[in-house]
Amino acid sequence: MTIPKIKADEFTCLAAYVYDISGIVLDDSKGYLIESRLGPLVVELDCRDYLVLCELARTDARVRGRIVDAISTNETSFFRDAxxxxxxxxxxxxxxxxxxxxxxxxxxxxxxxxxxxxxxxxxxxxxxxxxxxxxxxxxxxxxxxxxxxxxxxxxxGRYNQIEIQRGLTDDKRHQYFEIQGNVWCIQDExxxxxxxxxxxxxxxxxxxxxxxxxxxxxxxxxxxxxxxxxxxxxxxxxxxxxxxxxxxxxxxxxxxxxxxxxxxxxxxxxxxxxxxx
Ligand SMILES: C[S@@+](CC[C@H](N)C(=O)[O-])C[C@H]1O[C@@H](n2cnc3c(N)ncnc32)[C@H](O)[C@@H]1O
Structure with a gap:
């Protein structure tokens, strides 16, 4: 199933819902964001459209959590902005x-x-x-x-190769993390x-x-x-x-x-x- 296009009433409904549960404001320019981040969830949960996803979230805390995880921007890095x-x-x-x-x-x-x-x-x-x-x-x-x-x-405290490279020098990476396979794990202390x-x-x-x-x-x-x-x-x-x-x-x-x-x-x-x- 392909990701469905979001319609205006669906956007209004989901934007209001996201605001209620997280305070995150999604203005009219963010239709693409809902579509790209929640479209896969609509497909995975076999919802007919975005309104059904929104209804489901109101009664199912796990779906609400999935929406929050998908919509929140988790952009971060070590020592961000130095x-x-x-x-x-x-x-x-x-x-x-x-x-x-x-x-x-x-x-x-x-x-x-x-x-x-x-x-x-x-x-x-x-x-x-x-x-x-x-x-x-x-x-x-x-x-x-x-x-x-x-x-x-x-x-x-586990980070992949891309995450570990953002903001950490080689020295710090090796001093404070241990490598397990491809994953860098923060030291226990x-x-x-x-x-x-x-x-x-x-x-x-x-x-x-x-x-x-x-x-x-x-x-x-x-x-x-x-x-x-x-x-x-x-x-x-x-x-x-x-x-x-x-x-x-x-x-x-x-x-x-x-x-x-x-x-x-x-x-x-x-x-x-x-x-x-
Ligand atoms: C862009 S990250 C910033 C992370 C870190 N503080 C930094 O500056 O690198 C924003 C974080 O805020 C969280 N967030 C958004 N709305 C929130 C809310 N209502 N309560 C708590 N955390 C929220 C998101 O899940 C996300 O992880």
Whole structure:
């Protein structure tokens, strides 16, 4: 069976459904995206058309999950954009260290749209290189994402040849991963620093606790203004005093949230929670 062409009413129905379940906005120019990503599902599940797929998803959580996995853009890479990780290493973590005064320092980090885990493991590698001896530290890195498939890969910490080459030097690749056949597996020590959880940023936040640093990069770009405003307000609630937020290099909180102060360090931007919060 060939992939069916999507009709206007089918697009309207599916776009509204995707918005409801994920906050992802699909404007009229995204018909091709639904067709190319959900068309194969229409065929596989033997649905007559896209409306039937949409109906099925409303009653079957597995189909809903498949739609989310197919529609969400999981584009990511190790040390994506490089500069935020330099900022993290040379400014944000050292500032945090300066504020620690007990024998057992803590560091809580949340990657709020962790996709397939490259962001989280880039954080773990950076901390390993910066702190060297991690043993006195109580470090918690939480990665969450709406996509079940992405979370499963992140938890496994397994990457193919193409994924491993994006953002990692040869040295880092060999130092922090083991090769099993064609698959590169993150070292146990780094994997043990992180835990992953499937979680929709639109729903009530689970009891994740508070964080010192939150990475929420390259996800809010898929949301409308109202969703972004609500999201960053709730993210502010998850930060400890002196907490820091990193967003994507093309993103801004201007007109979205006044709960953060914009900070610059060597041309990199980050946001700190305002002191009166
Ligand atoms: C482009 S990736 C960004 C990954 C990583 N933060 C980075 O910058 O490389 C966007 C991720 O956001 C996730 N996502 C989209 N909508 C979401 C939602 N409502 N809740 C949680 N995650 C969501 C997608 O599944 C995808 O993995």
């Amino acid at each position: 500069a935020p990780f330099e900022l993290f290493k040379h400014k944000i973590v050292p500032d945090h260290i300066d504020r620690q005064n007990g024998p057992s320092p803590t560091l809580n980090i949340w990657s709020a749209a962790s996709s397939t885990g490259q962001e989280v493991y880039s954080i773990a590698i950076t901390l390993k290189e910066l702190l060297v001896d991690l043993s006195p530290w109580r470090i918690r890195i939480v990665g969450t994402d709406i996509s079940e498939a992405a979370v499963a890969q992140a938890s496994a 780094l994997r043990a620093m992180a835990r992953f959880q499937q979680f929709n940023l639109l729903s009530e936040f689970p009891p994740l606790g508070k964080f010192d640093i939150i990475f929420c990069r390259n996800v809010a770009i898929y949301f409308d203004i109202e969703t972004r405003m609500a999201l960053f307000d709730r993210i502010a609630n998850q930060l400890n005093r002196n907490g820091v937020l990193l967003i994507g290099s093309t993103e801004s909180l201007l007109g979205i949230s006044d709960r953060f102060s914009r900070q610059e360090y060597h041309n990199s931007v980050y946001y700190s929670l305002r002191e009166d919060q």
